[in-house]
Amino acid sequence: MPLADVDGSDGAQSDGGRPAGDSGSGDSGAVGSVAKIRAVLRVRDFRKLWLSMSLSSFGDWLGLLAITAMATTMVDGFAASNFALGGVLLFRLLPAIVLGPLAGAFADRFDRRKTMVVTDIFRFGLFASIPIVDNLLWLFIAQFVIEAFSLFWIPAKDAAVPNMLRKDQLEPANQLSLITTYGLTPVLAAVVFSVLAVIGGELQQVFPSVNEVDLALYVNALTFLVAAVVIWNLPSISGRRAAGTVVQQESFLGSLKDGFSFAGHTPLVRGLVVGITGAFVAAGAIIATGRFYVEALGGGEAAYGLLFGAVFVGLGLGIAVGPSVARDLARERVFGVAIVFAGTAVLLLSGSPTLWISLVLVVLMGFFAGMAYLAGFTLLGTEVEDEIRGRTFAIVQSLVRAALILSLGVVPFGVGLVGQHDLDVGPVTLAFDGARVMLFVAGLLAVGVGLLAYRQMDDGRPVPLLADVMTALRRDNTARRRLAGGGVLIAFEGGEGAGKSTQVRRLQEWLTQEGLVARATFEPGATPPGAGIRSIVLDKAQVGIAPRSEALLYAADRAQHVHEVLRPALEAGEVVITDRFVDSSLAYQGAGRTIPLDDVRMLSRWATGGMEPDLTVLLDLPPEVGLARARGRATADRLESESLEFHQRVRRTFQELAEADPDRYLVLDARSSPDEIAAAIRVRVAELLSGLPLQTLGEPVPQPRVEPPLRHAGEPVTTVAHHPHAHHPHAQTGATTQLHP
Numbered sequence: 116m117p118l119a120d121v122d123g124s125d126g127a128q129s130d131g132g133r134p135a136g137d138s139g140s141g142d143s144g145a146v147g148s149v150a151k152i153r154a155v156l157r158v159r160d161f162r163k164l165w166l167s168m169s170l171s172s173f174g175d176w177l178g179l180l181a182i183t184a185m186a187t188t189m190v191d192g193f194a195a196s197n198f199a200l201g202g203v204l205l206f207r208l209l210p211a212i213v214l215g216p217l218a219g220a221f222a223d224r225f226d227r228r229k230t231m232v233v234t235d236i237f238r239f240g241l242f243a244s245i246p247i248v249d250n251l252l253w254l255f256i257a258q259f260v261i262e263a264f265s266l267f268w269i270p271a272k273d274a275a276v277p278n279m280l281r282k283d284q285l286e287p288a289n290q291l292s293l294i295t296t297y298g299l300t301p302v303l304a305a306v307v308f309s310v311l312a313v314i315g316g317e318l319q320q321v322f323p324s325v326n327e328v329d330l331a332l333y334v335n336a337l338t339f340l341v342a343a344v345v346i347w348n349l350p351s352i353s354g355r356r357a358a359g360t361v362v363q364q365e366s367f368l369g370s371l372k373d374g375f376s377f378a379g380h381t382p383l384v385r386g387l388v389v390g391i392t393g394a395f396v397a398a399g400a401i402i403a404t405g406r407f408y409v410e411a412l413g414g415g416e417a418a419y420g421l422l423f424g425a426v427f428v429g430l431g432l433g434i435a436v437g438p439s440v441a442r443d444l445a446r447e448r449v450f451g452v453a454i455v456f457a458g459t460a461v462l463l464l465s466g467s468p469t470l471w472i473s474l475v476l477v478v479l480m481g482f483f484a485g486m487a488y489l490a491g492f493t494l495l496g497t498e499v500e501d502e503i504r505g506r507t508f509a510i511v512q513s514l515v516r517a518a519l520i521l522s523l524g525v526v527p528f529g530v531g532l533v534g535q536h537d538l539d540v541g542p543v544t545l546a547f548d549g550a551r552v553m554l555f556v557a558g559l560l561a562v563g564v565g566l567l568a569y570r571q572m573d574d575g576r577p578v579p580l581l582a583d584v585m586t587a588l589r590r591d592n593t594a595r596r597r598l599a600g601g602g603v604l605i606a607f608e609g610g611e612g613a614g615k616s617t618q619v620r621r622l623q624e625w626l627t628q629e630g631l632v633a634r635a636t637f638e639p640g641a642t643p644p645g646a647g648i649r650s651i652v653l654d655k656a657q658v659g660i661a662p663r664s665e666a667l668l669y670a671a672d673r674a675q676h677v678h679e680v681l682r683p684a685l686e687a688g689e690v691v692i693t694d695r696f697v698d699s700s701l702a703y704q705g706a707g708r709t710i711p712l713d714d715v716r717m718l719s720r721w722a723t724g725g726m727e728p729d730l731t732v733l734l735d736l737p738p739e740v741g742l743a744r745a746r747g748r749a750t751a752d753r754l755e756s757e758s759l760e761f762h763q764r765v766r767r768t769f770q771e772l773a774e775a776d777p778d779r780y781l782v783l784d785a786r787s788s789p790d791e792i793a794a795a796i797r798v799r800v801a802e803l804l805s806g807l808p809l810q811t812l813g814e815p816v817p818q819p820r821v822e823p824p825l826r827h828a829g830e831p832v833t834t835v836a837h838h839p840h841a842h843h844p845h846a847q848t849g850a851t852t853q854l855h856p
């Protein structure tokens with residue numbers, strides 16, 4: 116995959132790219148949509164493509180305004196101008212049904228950059244020819260051919276974008292494209308069209324044959340020429356095709372068939388196709404019933420305009436803020452759920468008694484539709500392989516247009532067929548009409564396809580939807596990991612000599628006896644680079660380490676620990692017990708060394724990618740007692756040698772952290788006997804693990820007692836019992852049954 120040129124710090128496609136909605140850890144939620152879009156725009160090739168795309172989109176809207184104006188003025192009479200207008204729209208939508216899939220196969224087979232440049236040049240010529248030929252028939256033909264060329268351009272572009280960006284950048288990139296295409300450029304085109312109307316009047320005095328419509332069409336034509344030049348200079352659009360690495364063995368028809376077969380047999384794509392098509396049938400029904408519906412509510416032109424505008428307000432909001440609302444929820448789920456909600460809004464709309472309620476429902480409907488469209492579009496980019504992406508996009512685009520034509524054509528008949536009726540229900544008389552009935556049917560259809568899409572795409576996720584939504588809304592990544600079958604992280608914290616190592620070892624032994632895969636580990640020093648860091652930070656001879664350097668050293672050890680030990684083990688569904696984690700940095704470097712706590716927190720969050728323990732056991736002990744225990748064990752290291760006040764600040768901070776989040780902490784008096792402490796820990800851990808899908812040892816496997824790396828001379832300590840990537844021959848995943856504390 117080619118690397119696009121990046122001006123800023125953001126990389127292009129890399130293996131580290133994570134699909135939108137992937138519930139992997141990370142702090143992505145904290146990054147606002149605007150920042151993400153800015154980051155996407157720093158990718159130079161994408162920025163150029165986006166600019167040229169925006170220009171073409173602006174031209175397209177301007178062209179549509181000009182063409183519709185031209186068509187209606189070319190004929191006389193109300194009926195004829197309506198026919199001309201309908202003809203323009205029909206000739207715009209029609210080619211998609213026939214040519215769409217062919218265009219997709221073309222995009223997958225041929226160099227996408229060349230396809231886009233050639234189609235742009237043709238569109239330039241055709242748009243420029245309309246005012247020159249100045250004839251309604253040619254207008255229809257040109258319109259048809261232009262649309263046909265657009266059909267080759269769109270899948271080539273849609274399929275090329277994922278090659279320019281990382282997977283996690285696709286959603287903001289789609290947000291940007293959709294907002295530009297359906298929000299900014301139509302408004303700009305309308306403004307420019309009005310300006311051209313003024314200029315056109317002036318110009319006509321000099322060139323009588325040129326009016327504002329001609330001018331708009333020439334400007335439009337020019338935008339395609341400029342886009343062709345820009346795209347020609349973007350080789351990354353071609354992807355691997357440019358390097359000639361794609362060997363086409365099958366025939367054109369064969370690849371076309373493959374496209375349909377892929378869309379029909381891949382549950383995710385099938386779900387997307389069903390959902391998007393059904394949603395557009397419903398959307399068509401809403402457009403087709405709009406006028407009748409408003410009339411039935413007693414509204415006129417202004418009310419219709421308001422309702423129409425409300426759809427776009429909703430759509431825009433759904434696209435702009437939808438991802439922030441959905442947060443970490445898998446986009447496969449967002450898609451189906453959003454369509455169901457949009458359908459429900461339409462169902463309610465069919466029974467709405469007043470225009471104001473209808474307006475609110477229409478905004479809501481648009482909002483969920485926008486969310487669904489963005490999620491679906493992003494999934495097509497992230498989940499469909501480059502080789503087949505063009506065809507998949509094309510099939511969806513064709514079906515969307517076919518769905519619109521179908522419902523725009525059929526629904527008005529339905530409205531007429533039902534007519535207007537009064538229904539006597541006891542003492543009340545209910546008025547119902549064709550528009551409401553059609554809306555009701557459209558709503559039902561949307562809910563149905565939403566559910567169908569959800570079922571197709573949910574693909575056996577272990578997490579119930581409600582729990583998934585709740586944890587996503589709470590931004591609780593830890594709970595999300597646990598729910599998704601990831602392991603459980605338990606941290607032990609406390610001052611020197613509190614008994615952490617002792618309890619970590621005992622807990623690991625008990626869990627293993629209970630048949631779970633449990634791993635004990637520690638900070639600092641559980642990885643080879645970490646061991647080097649440990650020897651530096653604990654070495655009393657290192658007298659000049661600055662507080663910030665010390666914080667960075669511990670953070671570096673932690674980042675490696677997460678990368679090499681914690682994350683792989685958690686992803687494998689293990690119970691991981693760590694002797695010290697982030698809180699130690701907050702207590703020692705934050706309170707002890709007096710670095711602002713927020714700085715230490717930020718550093719740790721960066722190092723861990725946002726990982727948090729599911730449970731922290733704090734063994735609380737007056738420092739003088741702990742230090743005495745520790746000193747009885749070995750000579751004091753660099754931190755143990757700090758003053759009593761230092762260790763008191765450390766203790767106080769541990770206590771404050773626990774007080775701030777009582778649900779996540781178990782605070783125990785470390786002066787109790789080891790047995791009492793171990794028993795209390797077991798009760799709490801049994802509660803935490805109950806029912807979770809964790810790695811279990813298929814049959815009892817005697818745990819190897821690997822001798823720990825030396826932490827304190829002569830001290831038996833907890834160890835990484837298994838190599839992080841070691842395979843447990845008997846391990847399997849299953850819901851944890853009752854543990855026996």
Ligand SMILES: Nc1ncnc2c1ncn2[C@@H]1O[C@H](COP(=O)(O)OP(=O)(O)OP(=O)(O)O)[C@@H](O)[C@H]1O
Pocket residue numbers: 609610611612613614615616617618744745748785786787788789792
């Ligand atoms: N509950 C307890 N009561 C009395 N002594 C204990 C208790 N738990 C552990 N000890 C003893 O205290 C000493 C320190 O224990 P341990 O190494 O488990 O503590 P630690 O918190 O891991 O210490 P450090 O943070 O300094 O590594 C050991 O000699 C251990 O036997």
Ligand SMILES: Cc1cn([C@H]2C[C@H](O)[C@@H](COP(=O)(O)O)O2)c(=O)[nH]c1=O
Pocket residue numbers: 611637638639669695696697699700701703704754755826
């Ligand atoms: C993780 C971590 C540790 N420390 C300190 C705390 C202890 O004094 C030593 C580790 O020694 P142990 O015997 O293995 O507990 O390091 C720290 O200051 N900051 C941290 O983030």
